[in-house]
Amino acid sequence: MSTERTAGGRIVDVVAVAKRYGPVEAVRDVSLAAQAGECVALVGHNGAGKTTLMKLMLGLIRPSAGRVAVLGADPAARDPAARRHIGFLPENVAFNPALTGRELLGFYARLKGEPAGEVDRLLGVVGLAEAADRRVGTWSKGMRQRLGLAQALLAQPALLLLDEPTSGLDPALRGSLYGLVRSLARDGAGVLISTHALSELEGVADRVVILDRGRVLASGSLAELRRLARLPIRVRVTVEEPATAPDWLRREGARVNGHAFDLTCAPDDKMALLRRVAAGEGAIRDVEVAVPTVDELYAHFLARGQDREGLR
Numbered sequence: 173m174s175t176e177r178t179a180g181g182r183i184v185d186v187v188a189v190a191k192r193y194g195p196v197e198a199v200r201d202v203s204l205a206a207q208a209g210e211c212v213a214l215v216g217h218n219g220a221g222k223t224t225l226m227k228l229m230l231g232l233i234r235p236s237a238g239r240v241a242v243l244g245a246d247p248a249a250r251d252p253a254a255r256r257h258i259g260f261l262p263e264n265v266a267f268n269p270a271l272t273g274r275e276l277l278g279f280y281a282r283l284k285g286e287p288a289g290e291v292d293r294l295l296g297v298v299g300l301a302e303a304a305d306r307r308v309g310t311w312s313k314g315m316r317q318r319l320g321l322a323q324a325l326l327a328q329p330a331l332l333l334l335d336e337p338t339s340g341l342d343p344a345l346r347g348s349l350y351g352l353v354r355s356l357a358r359d360g361a362g363v364l365i366s367t368h369a370l371s372e373l374e375g376v377a378d379r380v381v382i383l384d385r386g387r388v389l390a391s392g393s394l395a396e397l398r399r400l401a402r403l404p405i406r407v408r409v410t411v412e413e414p415a416t417a418p419d420w421l422r423r424e425g426a427r428v429n430g431h432a433f434d435l436t437c438a439p440d441d442k443m444a445l446l447r448r449v450a451a452g453e454g455a456i457r458d459v460e461v462a463v464p465t466v467d468e469l470y471a472h473f474l475a476r477g478q479d480r481e482g483l484r
């Protein structure tokens with residue numbers, strides 16, 4: 173196994189990078205890093221700059237400003253040995269439909285100098301062993317996507333770049349793909365995933381980088397982003413009898429569903445509020461606490477970014 177996978181080793185370093193295509197600033201002053209064993213997600217709407225960042229990490233394009241290092245080297249230096257350590261699943265995987273899964277993966281394995289045994293192993297890893305000898309033209313989108321993932325996993329890459337790997341997959345297939353991603357990260361790979369959907373990333377991404385029109389709006393773990401956003405927490409208190417509910421609850425809460433009151437509070441005030449609710453003893457039947465969803469977090473950071481640029 174390559175030394176680059178030593179726990180905590182820097183796999184990707186993007187420092188103050190800009191990329192311009194003529195008048196279009198696809199990426200502006202972006203810095204991000206991924207360590208060995210870490211899964212980092214690039215999240216953003218269409219045109220946010222996710223694919224451009226992946227192309228920069230693959231060395232397919234060069235930055236207009238700033239610096240990109242992958243496994244300590246310039247990815248655009250065209251060193252084939254360094255390229256072996258990078259696995260890439262493009263956004264739109266296209267395979268020759270007349271070939272079988274085994275033939276296609278065998279072709280990519282030969283390109284990477286991998287032994288034939290790896291083909292069978294990887295077809296098993298992505299759950300395609302049984303379909304391997306059918307032409308991929310007869311496969312579902314999810315099966316083709318998993319073949320793309322198997323191709324990206326050839327040669328045990330130290331860095332895995334997955335560009336919108338779950339687009340078009342049903343929830344069960346998304347779950348199994350993300351399960352695979354987690355196990356690769358546990359084995360020491362650095363994984364970068366791009367996606368439109370922040371809500372998919374709970375329990376998957378160690379860190380999330382939210383992008384909008386080429387710049388980073390926020391980055392951190394989902395827990396850190398929640399703390400940063402300070403979005404209100406919703407508390408629903410159900411009482412035995414509204415008429416005998418504590419005075420403060422009737423005053424401060426919004427009555428819903430006959431027997432319940434909705435309250436909101438800042439994250440730091442949550443425990444104090446729950447203590448007040450608990451002091452209501454017999455009058456209180458139930459309490460539910462709802463933290464902001466990841467979609468609400470995403471909307472918050474997008475809106476904040478647009479406010480700062482005077483776009484709203």
Ligand SMILES: Nc1ncnc2c1ncn2[C@@H]1O[C@H](COP(=O)(O)OP(=O)(O)OP(=O)(O)O)[C@@H](O)[C@H]1O
Pocket residue numbers: 193196197198199216217218219220221222223224225263
């Ligand atoms: N080769 C190119 N020439 C000109 N403009 C480009 C080129 N590639 C990308 N862009 C522009 O750069 C911006 C960022 O594009 P990019 O493909 O990186 O976004 P993305 O976040 O991957 O979007 P999507 O979710 O739609 O794939 C867009 O405005 C896009 O039109």
